[in-house]
Amino acid sequence: MRFDLTDLKLFLRVAESGSITAGAETVHLALASASARIRGMEEMLGVPLLKRNRRGVEPTDAGRTLLHHARAITQQMEKMRADMGEYASGLKGHIHLLCNTSALTEFLPDILAEFMASHPQVNVDLEERPSHEIVQAIRDQLGDIGIVTDAVDSSGLETRLFREDRLVLALSPLHPLARSLKRRSVVPFAEVLENDFIGLAGDSALQQYISEHASRLGQRLHYRVLVRSFDAICRMVASGAGIAVVPESAVLRSRDASTIRHIHLSDAWSRRKLLLCMRRYANLPGYARELADALVNS
Incomplete structure (x- = not known):
């Protein structure tokens, strides 16, 4: 079984976006090439990795397993890039931050503006979701950092207090x-x-x-x-x-x-605490750990 990094990044982006077309654009592949790579991965494994429907695609059980490993591998690559950033030039980090409405509108704009001004090599993909979906996405490695209410079950994740809300x-x-x-x-x-x-x-x-x-x-x-x-x-x-x-x-x-x-x-339920959640703080790339620290200490 041999997958290259392009295969894994493609599958990761397709799963995150729910679209082969969108995933292909993210990794700069033509749609035909991306589809062929997905088919090749499925043929090599002997199982379907994606369920196709009218709204797009979603991972099968086998696909979710592959997604777990693809996310871990690409995260490790991102961590290496961040740790080597002072020796290299032109590299960019990418952080997928999931948050609820209150965090998005009330607390994040100023913090993110300051963080991104001091980290010009880092891009932040900010997505609003309900807290229960954020927790599941972080567990499934479909996001790096989440901001959720303490009303949801975040067991198995590391959490830190972000704000009273x-x-x-x-x-x-x-x-x-x-x-x-x-x-x-x-x-x-x-x-x-x-x-x-x-x-x-x-x-x-x-x-x-x-x-x-x-x-x-x-x-x-x-x-x-x-x-x-x-x-x-x-x-x-x-x-x-x-x-x-x-x-x-x-x-x-x-x-x-x-x-x-x-x-x-x-x-x-009206007396909420907003929590920062992540799989493991120590496993985040260096620049993502810096964002987590900025969020907690701001």
């Missing part, structure tokens, strides 16, 4: 709900579910998280409008258009903070 109810002081709550500083989520909400548009990991907790209470949230950012949510809330559940940090930094009332939720 409490979710709060945000509303205008003139909203009818604000008047009914009067001076209460804490409220159960179940008590506010009948109101119109403002939420995040698109496939937001945080929106999925909040909707799941509403479903557990036998309710479905009614969104009056969906917008693209926490800033936009806060502007809509301040106008009295609806209420929202958002990170407390988003309210405090909002330009409309003075016209928004935020109330803590009594539900345990």
Whole structure:
């Protein structure tokens, strides 16, 4: 059995992207050449490595095993490149960072901007996913570093505290709900579910998280409008258009903070910690360890 590094990198990128075309482009191969290499790997092993469907491809059980080894081998190569970086020129490192909505919008931009300015040879591939998907992706070696909530099972991974991230109810002081709550500083989520909400548009990991907790209470949230950012949510809330559940940090930094009332939720799931997770810190390439340190110590 002989696979070269191009084969392994190709298979890794195809599995990550769910597309042979996208994987081929990443490693600079023509589609026909990439398809031939995948077929050759399958013929050599005598088993299919990918399941083809209308949406693209995904690894078979055998493919996931190969993916595990391909990831380990390419990571070791990246680690070698990083460790030799001071002796070589023109080499670039690549870090695949997976995070949830709160980390992406509230905490990462400034940290990443500073890190990338001081590491011009390193590229960071930033991807938003729900926390449970991030944990599985890190276990499957489909990402280098993840940022997840402490509500998910991260057993088998190394974790470090990244941030406290409490979710709060945000509303205008003139909203009818604000008047009914009067001076209460804490409220159960179940008590506010009948109101119109403002939420995040698109496939937001945080929106999925909040909707799941509403479903557990036998309710479905009614969104009056969906917008693209926490800033936009806060502007809509301040106008009295609806209420929202958002990170407390988003309210405090909002330009409309003075016209928004935020109330803590009594539900345990609202008191979240964001954790950095990785398979093994010591096995990360040097530049990825530096990013992990920057995230934890910032």
